[in-house]
Amino acid sequence: MNRIFHARIAAGQYLFLLIATAVTIHEMWMKHAVLTIIFMLLLIIAIERLIHTTYTLTADGRLILYFGRFTRSKEILLKDIISVERASSMKIGRFAVMRYVLVRYGTKGKCAVLLPVKEEMFIKTLTERLREEKPQV
Structure with missing residues (x-):
């Protein structure tokens, strides 16, 4: 069974949205059409990415990182984690500025930084699937 976890929005991402919105409004007020369109497109891409980011644990042993329609998704085999x-x-x-889940995978020490809404449940589910995927000899 596939298990989907949604990503939370970090404080820095809220700050980026606030600044990009302020710049868009300013450029619209100053009647700079090209910059207004560029920043509006930037906002659309950023909001779409924030809303649609998901982490899916599949039944066939993969972790799929989906970052929205405008970005390529990433697949990590559970056996590589x-x-x-x-x-x-x-x-x-x-106090920590930002908390996240760090997933190390591959032979070259690659890392993925994930921000699931339910961190504890994500880590628990992922470690259970890892145990199932890698039986101890």
């Missing part, structure tokens, strides 16, 4: 861990960016005391 080395580790799954919760990580955070810069910490100030107990």
Whole structure:
């Protein structure tokens, strides 16, 4: 059975949307049509990507990272995953600027940074599927 997890929107992404909207309104106010159209397209792509980003664990042993219609999706075989861990960016005391799930895969040490809405459930489901995929000898 496929299991789909949606991505959450981080504070930096909200900030980007706010700044891009302000620039779009400013350029519209100043009657700069080309820049207005460029920033409107940028906003459409960014919003579409934020809304439609999903992480799918398939029944046939794959993790599919889908980033919306304008971006190519990425497939990771579960057998290639080395580790799954919760990580955070810069910490100030107990406060972390951003928390995310770090998935290490492949032979060359590739990493994927994921922002699932339900982190605990995503990590639990992924580790269970990894155990099923890689039986211990």
